[in-house]
Amino acid sequence: MRIALDASGTDDAPHVEIEGALSALAELEDVSITLVGDEGVLTAALADRGVAVSDRLGVVHAPDRILASDSPATVVRRKPESSIVRGLGLHRDGEADAFISAGSTGAVMAASLFLLRPLPGVDRPSVATTLPTVGAPMILVDSGTNVDCKPRQLVQFAHLGSVYARDALGVEGRPRVGLLNIGEEPEKGDELAVETYELLAADSQLQFVGNVEGRDVIRGVCDVLVTDGFAGNVLLKFYESVAQHVVGIVKSNLDLRGIELDYEKTFSMLDYSEYGGAPLLGVNGLSVICHGGSTPKALKNAIRVAADAVRNDLVGDMAAEFADRTAAGPPAGSSATAT
Amino acid sequence: MRIALDASGTDDAPHVEIEGALSALAELEDVSITLVGDEGVLTAALADRGVAVSDRLGVVHAPDRILASDSPATVVRRKPESSIVRGLGLHRDGEADAFISAGSTGAVMAASLFLLRPLPGVDRPSVATTLPTVGAPMILVDSGTNVDCKPRQLVQFAHLGSVYARDALGVEGRPRVGLLNIGEEPEKGDELAVETYELLAADSQLQFVGNVEGRDVIRGVCDVLVTDGFAGNVLLKFYESVAQHVVGIVKSNLDLRGIELDYEKTFSMLDYSEYGGAPLLGVNGLSVICHGGSTPKALKNAIRVAADAVRNDLVGDMAAEFADRTAAGPPAGSSATAT
Numbered sequence: 133m134r135i136a137l138d139a140s141g142t143d144d145a146p147h148v149e150i151e152g153a154l155s156a157l158a159e160l161e162d163v164s165i166t167l168v169g170d171e172g173v174l175t176a177a178l179a180d181r182g183v184a185v186s187d188r189l190g191v192v193h194a195p196d197r198i199l200a201s202d203s204p205a206t207v208v209r210r211k212p213e214s215s216i217v218r219g220l221g222l223h224r225d226g227e228a229d230a231f232i233s234a235g236s237t238g239a240v241m242a243a244s245l246f247l248l249r250p251l252p253g254v255d256r257p258s259v260a261t262t263l264p265t266v267g268a269p270m271i272l273v274d275s276g277t278n279v280d281c282k283p284r285q286l287v288q289f290a291h292l293g294s295v296y297a298r299d300a301l302g303v304e305g306r307p308r309v310g311l312l313n314i315g316e317e318p319e320k321g322d323e324l325a326v327e328t329y330e331l332l333a334a335d336s337q338l339q340f341v342g343n344v345e346g347r348d349v350i351r352g353v354c355d356v357l358v359t360d361g362f363a364g365n366v367l368l369k370f371y372e373s374v375a376q377h378v379v380g381i382v383k384s385n386l387d388l389r390g391i392e393l394d395y396e397k398t399f400s401m402l403d404y405s406e407y408g409g410a411p412l413l414g415v416n417g418l419s420v421i422c423h424g425g426s427t428p429k430a431l432k433n434a435i436r437v438a439a440d441a442v443r444n445d446l447v448g449d450m451a452a453e454f455a456d457r458t459a460a461g462p463p464a465g466s467s468a469t470a471t
Numbered sequence: 472m473r474i475a476l477d478a479s480g481t482d483d484a485p486h487v488e489i490e491g492a493l494s495a496l497a498e499l500e501d502v503s504i505t506l507v508g509d510e511g512v513l514t515a516a517l518a519d520r521g522v523a524v525s526d527r528l529g530v531v532h533a534p535d536r537i538l539a540s541d542s543p544a545t546v547v548r549r550k551p552e553s554s555i556v557r558g559l560g561l562h563r564d565g566e567a568d569a570f571i572s573a574g575s576t577g578a579v580m581a582a583s584l585f586l587l588r589p590l591p592g593v594d595r596p597s598v599a600t601t602l603p604t605v606g607a608p609m610i611l612v613d614s615g616t617n618v619d620c621k622p623r624q625l626v627q628f629a630h631l632g633s634v635y636a637r638d639a640l641g642v643e644g645r646p647r648v649g650l651l652n653i654g655e656e657p658e659k660g661d662e663l664a665v666e667t668y669e670l671l672a673a674d675s676q677l678q679f680v681g682n683v684e685g686r687d688v689i690r691g692v693c694d695v696l697v698t699d700g701f702a703g704n705v706l707l708k709f710y711e712s713v714a715q716h717v718v719g720i721v722k723s724n725l726d727l728r729g730i731e732l733d734y735e736k737t738f739s740m741l742d743y744s745e746y747g748g749a750p751l752l753g754v755n756g757l758s759v760i761c762h763g764g765s766t767p768k769a770l771k772n773a774i775r776v777a778a779d780a781v782r783n784d785l786v787g788d789m790a791a792e793f794a795d796r797t798a799a800g801p802p803a804g805s806s807a808t809a810t
Contacts, residue, residue, distance in 0.1 A: 266716065279653070279660065279661035279662075280661045312705060314618070314705065321618065321701065322699075322701045323619055325701070346704060346705040346709035346710075347708040347709065347711060347712040348712075349709055350709070350712050350716045351712075361653070362653055362660065362661045362664070363702045363705050365684075365685060366651060366653065366685040366706055367685065367705055367706070368685065369653075369685030370688055370689070370706060370710070371685075372686060374688075374689050374713050374714065377605065377689045378713075378714055378717040378718065378721075381737060382721045386730075386732075391730055393724065393725075398724050
């Protein structure tokens with residue numbers, strides 16, 4: 133398979149991208165990579181490393197830069213020669229099986245929606261983020277892509293997350309779906325949560341395990357945690373920072389006493405770069421979004437995430453999930469989704 | 472001053488309450504405490520400890536038990552002899568300067584609203600929780616009391632939190648108010664956040680420092696963090712659990728290697744019981760709400776919180792803050808609050 137990699141995405145592009153690509157090529161034998169960016173810059177950077185362009189490592193020229201001032205919505209029209217638009221074009225045209233970028237999330241989202249299109253039955257594609265827990269990792273959907281969601285959109289997230297949990301995390305059978313909420317009982321929460329609870333409980337395609345409170349998130353009580361992107365994003369960003377902070381307290385304390393600890397190993401559970409990237413779920417294609425501050429290791433893992441998704445036909449599985457929903461007719465209680 | 476303490480609130484009542492009260496009496500010379508609960512049970516429990524009822528430690532009989540099945544809204548009418556209703560009645564009637572309970576939060580809230588009444592200008596009283604950060608502690612308001620809030624209600628939370636930060640945390644001048652959001656720019660977030668941002672920025676009584684993302688919470692970038700109770704509660708409960716979890720990882724790792732660490736001291740920053748209880752802000756009285764799982768130390772600290780609030784005239788200061796708002800007329804942009 134061939135993966136198109138935006139080589140202008142990270143804060144330290146293209147070096148991080150090239151290092152990540154080289155690691156992935158060494159590890160994943162069936163993967164080829166196309167670096168998408170300024171050809172001159174990329175060729176020089178590869179030459180510096182003594183690496184030649186080959187069948188497995190190509191370069192596609194994309195000279196335009198997307199700036200912070202560019203509106204994501206206009207990127208496709210105004211920056212057709214940017215790495216994001218060129219790379220997604222390669223994927224759409226069948227010249228790549230997936231696209232990966234650590235560039236502007238807004239721009240990648242908007243360009244992916246425009247060029248790949250949402251799958252039938254999906255109102256709002258969503259980025260699913262994998263969160264470490266005490267048990268197995270958990271899919272958080274939505275983690276910041278969509279705010280002001282409707283109940284039926286959260287139900288769609290539950291389906292997208294379920295397919296992803298099966299394909300990416302290897303969950304057997306029906307993944308356990310939880311609803312992020314502020315109490316255990318069905319009537320707890322805001323209007324969105326109360327209405328979503330009803331719809332999830334009535335959806336026979338899902339294994340709904342009920343409300344999940346903030347304190348239960350870390351316990352790994354579900355495989356897919358469904359929420360609006362506002363609370364999801366607060367949770368995600370807070371998680372990362374508080375874990376780092378507590379590890380920092382430990383480190384400064386032990387350093388003072390001369391005690392060494394293998395922090396990377398001890399806290400590997402908290403290491404986000406293990407998961408590398410998050411695919412945009414619900415579009416007719418595979419667009420994997422990474423942090424702007426990604427390390428080479430994170431990018432290598434994002435390439436692995438993309439390769440796994442291609443092998444498992446994640447996009448086909450999502451399309452089938454929503455085709456089944458349509459075929460089954462509206463679930464009981466779906467009239468409430470019109471609110 | 473005299474503080475009425477619900478002696479039937481915690482999971483291990485009345486022992487935790489009595490221990491907390493005795494510690495507080497030893498520490499706070501100007502405080503007297505009235506234990507509110509079953510007189511027979513309390514008298515026996517005090518006798519077991521060799522403690523006599525005195526001027527500083529009284530007992531008021533309240534035989535009714537509030538059950539999980541009782542609707543909070545009906546508690547005042549149906550359970551007038553419960554410790555919550557009796558204790559709040561003592562405060563309302565001037566026989567106590569404050570009321571503290573670790574009982575059902577919903578029941579304490581509802582009874583406080585009914586018996587003490589909201590202050591003029593306050594739509595929804597709110598529980599303010601003190602969160603530890605890398606810097607100074609921070610007031611999170613709302614932390615789960617109110618969901619589906621309107622922008623103008625979040626602005627009221629900002630005022631309530633500002634008064635509390637001055638009176639309880641000793642912040643000088645105008646406390647820094649941040650808005651919990653999923654991006655830094657004013658246009659980021661959901662509708663509620665975008666509209667609230669405008670109102671906060673236009674409110675000359677407040678020192679608004681802008682949006683605060685999940686990753687910034689722990690950094691202590693503001694004194695008052697304003698949000699709807701849904702995101703606030705998710706954040707609060709998650710904080711507690713993830714900190715415990717990371718500390719647990721450290722402990723099991725160091726235990727295996729025979730390394731001892733004073734966890735209580737090392738992680739004192741993360742110790743919620745330091746803050747003990749949270750007053751219900753925006754009512755015409757002082758009702759302090761504690762965790763059902765409170766320790767004697769937490770209850771002692773809640774008594775300290777209540778005593779500080781009485782000394783600083785928190786209720787008078789809140790009333791003055793809202794009187795100033797009314798006198799100043801509606802702030803610019805307040806028409807948007809009608810949404």
